[in-house]
Amino acid sequence: MESRKIKWGIIGLGNIANQFATDLLLVEDAELVAVASRNYANANEFAAKYNCPKAYDSYEALFADPEVDIVYIATPHNSHAELSIKALQNEKHVLCEKPIALSYADAVRMVEASRKHNKFFMEAFWTRFIPSVQDVLSKVENGEIGAVNYIKADFAFIGNETEGSRLFDKKSGGGALFDIGVYPLFLSYIMLGIPKEIIAKSIFHKNEIDLQTSMILNYENAQAVLHASIVSESDMKAVIGGTNGRVELNAPWFMADGYSIVKDEKESVFSFPNLGKGYAHEAIECHKCIRNNQIESELWSHQNSLDLSKIVEEIKNQIGLKF
Numbered sequence: 352m353e354s355r356k357i358k359w360g361i362i363g364l365g366n367i368a369n370q371f372a373t374d375l376l377l378v379e380d381a382e383l384v385a386v387a388s389r390n391y392a393n394a395n396e397f398a399a400k401y402n403c404p405k406a407y408d409s410y411e412a413l414f415a416d417p418e419v420d421i422v423y424i425a426t427p428h429n430s431h432a433e434l435s436i437k438a439l440q441n442e443k444h445v446l447c448e449k450p451i452a453l454s455y456a457d458a459v460r461m462v463e464a465s466r467k468h469n470k471f472f473m474e475a476f477w478t479r480f481i482p483s484v485q486d487v488l489s490k491v492e493n494g495e496i497g498a499v500n501y502i503k504a505d506f507a508f509i510g511n512e513t514e515g516s517r518l519f520d521k522k523s524g525g526g527a528l529f530d531i532g533v534y535p536l537f538l539s540y541i542m543l544g545i546p547k548e549i550i551a552k553s554i555f556h557k558n559e560i561d562l563q564t565s566m567i568l569n570y571e572n573a574q575a576v577l578h579a580s581i582v583s584e585s586d587m588k589a590v591i592g593g594t595n596g597r598v599e600l601n602a603p604w605f606m607a608d609g610y611s612i613v614k615d616e617k618e619s620v621f622s623f624p625n626l627g628k629g630y631a632h633e634a635i636e637c638h639k640c641i642r643n644n645q646i647e648s649e650l651w652s653h654q655n656s657l658d659l660s661k662i663v664e665e666i667k668n669q670i671g672l673k674f
């Protein structure tokens with residue numbers, strides 16, 4: 352372990368910022384040195400809660416803080432591109448919440464900024480780094496269930512439609528596809544890559560955001576059947592089917608604490624608890640890359656984010672979602 356800690360700043364102190372800060376306390380060589388909110392009282396309260404020495408009332412002030420090594424961007428989707436680029440221009444490394452951006456063109460600009468300023472940039476696709484998914488991926492790659500030919504995955508919950516809630520707000524990039532549809536798409540992408548064909552259908556809200564989106568991704572020898580909803584629930588188990596058996600990721604699969612492999616009707620159970628809720632693993636990956644002077648992760652690379660963004664953009668166009 353290197354003696355110097357990696358110093359974090361967090362901007363946008365809402366729901367996920369709290370969850371991430373809680374998990375960051377579990378990462379030995381991480382130190383939260385500054386937080387920023389649009390509201391000073393909120394910043395102070397958050398800083399006190401996580402024992403953070405500095406609280407700012409503007410994101411720009413945090414970007415200008417020379418002590419901060421890496422900024423975690425935890426604001427709504429529609430601000431990810433501009434804020435990530437600003438942080439990179441200020442010579443900060445960046446971990447930006449998913450979805451990377453509301454358009455593929457913006458995602459490209461973010462990656463270009465990382466390259467131009469030679470600073471680490473990663474979309475916070477935390478599920479890529481949790482131990483269960485890492486282990487499943489390596490077993491599948493080693494042929495444990497034969498050739499993968501089927502994925503079933505969804506992410507569905509009944510969202511609380513309160514006044515101005517981010518999830519139902521078109522301006523913030525609300526709706527099922529961009530908030531949670533990216534998860535099942537991610538699973539299909541890491542298992543099978545870029546599909547040959549996509550078919551998607553949605554049910555829309557009066558605010559013109561998608562409430563439910565169902566997607567079929569067609570590959571040469573495989574299909575993924577995926578769903579996202581902010582108005583209904585599901586068991587949220589994911590199945591990866593192959594010519595020799597199947598993997599079932601424990602529910603909710605995107606933060607699975609283990610999985611089963613079923614072959615010839617025999618089930619083998621594997622337990623892989625997360626560190627904290629699961630966000631610590633992506634932070635550890637950021638540390639590894641920063642210490643190695645890498646501007647991207649090999650496990651969730653710039654190209655991976657761009658590929659996923661392109662898939663999402665095609666679905667956005669098919670269903671007629673416009674931000």
Ligand SMILES: NC(=O)c1ccc[n+]([C@@H]2O[C@H](COP(=O)([O-])OP(=O)(O)OC[C@H]3O[C@@H](n4cnc5c(N)ncnc54)[C@H](OP(=O)(O)O)[C@@H]3O)[C@@H](O)[C@H]2O)c1
Nearest residue numbers: 363364365366367368388389425426427428448449450517
């Ligand atoms: N990885 C995950 O598991 C996970 C889970 C949930 C959400 N997310 C992602 O994280 C991002 C934030 O989601 P969240 O659920 O944390 O949202 P949230 O609770 O609404 O918090 C977002 C924060 O962003 C700041 N903000 C800046 N501009 C804003 C604006 N125009 N409207 C509202 N807030 C604004 C606010 O913080 P200040 O007032 O302090 O500036 C707000 O508290 C989203 O992109 C979402 O996709 C990821």
